[in-house]
Amino acid sequence: xxxxxxxxxxxxPYAKVKPLGDGSGIDTGGMQFAINPFDEIAxxxxxxxxxxxxxxxxxxxxxxxxxxxxxxRKALAMGADKALLVETSEVYDSPSxxxxxxxxxxxxxxxxxxxxxxATDDDCxxxxxxxxxxxxxxxxxxxxxxxxxxxxxxxxxxxxTGEETFELPLPAVVTADLRLNEPRYIxxxxxxxxxxxxxxxxxxxxxPRLRTKTVAYSAPPARxxxxxxxxxxxxxxxxxxxxxx
Amino acid sequence: xxxLLLIAFEPIDAExxxxxxxxxxxxxxxxFVTGSAVTDLGAxxxxxxxxxxxxxxxxxxKGLASIAGGxxxxxxxxxxxxxxxxxxxAGLLDAAMVTDVIAVNSPTSFNRPIIAGAxxxxxxxxxxxxxxTVRPAGFGQPLRGGASxxxxxxxxxxxxxxxxxxxxxxxxRPDLTQAKIIISGGRPLKDAETFERVMGGFADQVGGAxxxxxxxxDSGIAPNELQVGQTGKIVAPxxxxxxxxxxxxxxxxxxxxxxxxxxINKDPDAPIFEFADYGLVADxxxxxxxxxxxxxE
Numbered sequence: 001x002x003x004x005x006x007x008x009x010x011x012x013p014y015a016k017v018k019p020l021g022d023g024s025g026i027d028t029g030g031m032q033f034a035i036n037p038f039d040e041i042a043x044x045x046x047x048x049x050x051x052x053x054x055x056x057x058x059x060x061x062x063x064x065x066x067x068x069x070x071x072x073r074k075a076l077a078m079g080a081d082k083a084l085l086v087e088t089s090e091v092y093d094s095p096s097x098x099x100x101x102x103x104x105x106x107x108x109x110x111x112x113x114x115x116x117x118x119a120t121d122d123d124c125x126x127x128x129x130x131x132x133x134x135x136x137x138x139x140x141x142x143x144x145x146x147x148x149x150x151x152x153x154x155x156x157x158x159x160x161t162g163e164e165t166f167e168l169p170l171p172a173v174v175t176a177d178l179r180l181n182e183p184r185y186i187x188x189x190x191x192x193x194x195x196x197x198x199x200x201x202x203x204x205x206x207x208p209r210l211r212t213k214t215v216a217y218s219a220p221p222a223r224x225x226x227x228x229x230x231x232x233x234x235x236x237x238x239x240x241x242x243x244x245x
Numbered sequence: 246x247x248x249l250l251l252i253a254f255e256p257i258d259a260e261x262x263x264x265x266x267x268x269x270x271x272x273x274x275x276x277f278v279t280g281s282a283v284t285d286l287g288a289x290x291x292x293x294x295x296x297x298x299x300x301x302x303x304x305x306x307k308g309l310a311s312i313a314g315g316x317x318x319x320x321x322x323x324x325x326x327x328x329x330x331x332x333x334x335a336g337l338l339d340a341a342m343v344t345d346v347i348a349v350n351s352p353t354s355f356n357r358p359i360i361a362g363a364x365x366x367x368x369x370x371x372x373x374x375x376x377x378t379v380r381p382a383g384f385g386q387p388l389r390g391g392a393s394x395x396x397x398x399x400x401x402x403x404x405x406x407x408x409x410x411x412x413x414x415x416x417x418r419p420d421l422t423q424a425k426i427i428i429s430g431g432r433p434l435k436d437a438e439t440f441e442r443v444m445g446g447f448a449d450q451v452g453g454a455x456x457x458x459x460x461x462x463d464s465g466i467a468p469n470e471l472q473v474g475q476t477g478k479i480v481a482p483x484x485x486x487x488x489x490x491x492x493x494x495x496x497x498x499x500x501x502x503x504x505x506x507x508x509i510n511k512d513p514d515a516p517i518f519e520f521a522d523y524g525l526v527a528d529x530x531x532x533x534x535x536x537x538x539x540x541x542e
Contacts, residue, residue: 016494017363026364098336122366123359123475124344126332129302133336138303138405141329144469154409158469159325160420160478165410166301178459178476179469211341211372218365220358223501226522232535235507235525244426244484244505245451245540 004110007039010121019217038116042176044183047079077194096208098130103205117175132173249273250316256280264384292398301406306333308400320377335376361475362498382481382502426453433489474499488529492517
């Protein structure tokens, strides 16, 4: 089974991020970058599927500038077999990423595309579904459990009220939610050791065609500062006065 | 001419989404995927697909694509299901898409939160149609009146996916996204039994829902579907009581549209006190029973 895992380089998801003063972008000065955490979960899941079935072959791919190599190397260190860097300095919106990945999928013919449900920078939650639509493959999004079964996959997801389980034939697109797994920790020596694994750089197969453009970035409105209350009595009185309790 | 199709997977979605549709200001139709049409929401027309339940995304997205022709805007209230289905629909239509709209600047410009709510992005739409998922909290209540014409509609929703299991957690508490009062707890609640006893008991007394932080959910104290925050539910109750919650960015992103936020925390320096309308520095295990006793007086 061939698994393709698209990964995105994002600004450190645990850093405190602010818009630039002129609203033209995000202030990423001095910040670290990482694999989008949901994509990292997808890499981990692919590696776990391979641990159960050695015939699984994992390719990770990233679309972006040369620095994405850092994240691809980390994915290789986690256990991916090979990496592809689609090198471009152009902006790709979600439909453009989906179009490029669809073109790649036609060339590489994976059985499964496993990726994060959304990137923690733009929080769009679009690419997996758009990719599945373009390929006319079935999809299972927000996966909390993935099993290979005869005839395809069994995928479970947590819904607002409980759980849903889907059976889907391959090829398919699956997007990973937070609770699918906890990615393994990779120390620096592991990343250096993975340097012998193949990482190919190539130009994009498609031109981006932007359907949306972010034109301004601003700070969210701050809530007006509240006040401390000294006791439960004071709290309950204040809430009653406002008709909240 | 510009026209909006508002998709209601369940009838309640139409009521939550109507204020956005009214704000957008374009003539709109509402498609009721399941259930009966709600006809007093100002829609030019209501379409009833009459399905017993919502099919898997590949099937329903194909069905929606077959009736989306002629609409410049296609929208649904943000949810796991709408993100699953509408992003696929956008792929089928080769459309633009804007996720989690919180404000309308014009029919081609929308605001949405990014980076776990730390930044608000203004997004210009450069293509047509555009598919939108909308967070209703910022759009208020719908203006009601009139009676839309209702027509049945049939869609081919055949899917390659089989739904092989569905489990529902029972319970009589209101849904988090609908509740007027939410009692929410964090990791200091220790274990599932304590969480349910302390938070659940308080919620039941005031007729509220129970929420939890990601940390509480990750450590098994609270079930997943109670998670409030950027990666869980986005809520907007009249009263949000946060007990033993420090106030991470990702949690605050999910509750900032609440009318009143109350924070109860032992740590006087907890970041949540910067956001809370009322802050009480106290051990929740003392404060919560004291509030409950006070309310009984």
